[in-house]
Amino acid sequence: MKKYLVLFLSILLLGCNGQTRKALNSNLNTKSPIELIKEKEQQAEQKKYSDIGVLISTFEFKVKTNNVKDFEDGFIPWADLEKPEIDLPNLDKKDEIVVNSSSVKIIIDYPLTNQYAFILKSSKGFTRGQLLIEISKHYYWLYEEEENSATIKTIPVDKRTAMYNRNETNGKYGIWGHDIADLDISGISIYETENGEIILTLNIES
Numbered sequence: 001m002k003k004y005l006v007l008f009l010s011i012l013l014l015g016c017n018g019q020t021r022k023a024l025n026s027n028l029n030t031k032s033p034i035e036l037i038k039e040k041e042q043q044a045e046q047k048k049y050s051d052i053g054v055l056i057s058t059f060e061f062k063v064k065t066n067n068v069k070d071f072e073d074g075f076i077p078w079a080d081l082e083k084p085e086i087d088l089p090n091l092d093k094k095d096e097i098v099v100n101s102s103s104v105k106i107i108i109d110y111p112l113t114n115q116y117a118f119i120l121k122s123s124k125g126f127t128r129g130q131l132l133i134e135i136s137k138h139y140y141w142l143y144e145e146e147e148n149s150a151t152i153k154t155i156p157v158d159k160r161t162a163m164y165n166r167n168e169t170n171g172k173y174g175i176w177g178h179d180i181a182d183l184d185i186s187g188i189s190i191y192e193t194e195n196g197e198i199i200l201t202l203n204i205e206s
Contacts, residue, residue: 052199058190061079061186087132095129098126099126099131101198105117185204
C-alpha cells in the first residue's frame, strides 16, 4: 500500500510541476514586444565590464552644431553610426589620438543578445574619427550577417504595426529593438586585461 501511495504522490508532484512550468511559460508568452524590449534595455543599462580588466580611461564623442536651442553648449553629445560621414567633419577633436595602443579589441554588445568583437591594428594609435568610421562599418557587417543567418527576418519599417522598434531576429547575434538608423555612439571605455590586451567597450545611445 505504501508503495502505491508513494507512486501516486510522485505522479501528483510531477503533474503539478508540469502545470507550474506551463503557467510560467504562459506568463512569459503574454509579455508584449514592448515589455520585452524594455527589459532588455534595462539589462543593457545595468551591464558591467569590471570582469574584463582594469578601466584605464574613457572618452566622449561630440559633434559641433549651430542648434543651440536644443544643445546649449553647441555640441551634440553623440555621433551617428548610420551615416558617420555626415558627422565626421564636425566631430570634436576628431584627429586626436585617444587610444595609444597599436592593437585593440572592440566589443559590440548593443542591441545584441550575443556579442560581436573585432580587432583593429594601427601603428600610430587610434583617433576618434578613425574609430567612428570603423565601428560604423562593423555594425553594418554584423547586421548583414544577422539577417543572412536568421530564420526570423527583420520586419520592414513600413510594415511594422504593433511597434515601431525593430523586431528581435534569431540570427548569429540575436539583434533586438533597434535598426542601425537608431544608433549613435556617445563614448568609449578603455580596459586593460591581465595579459596587457586593450579592450574597448562602447556607449551606444538609441
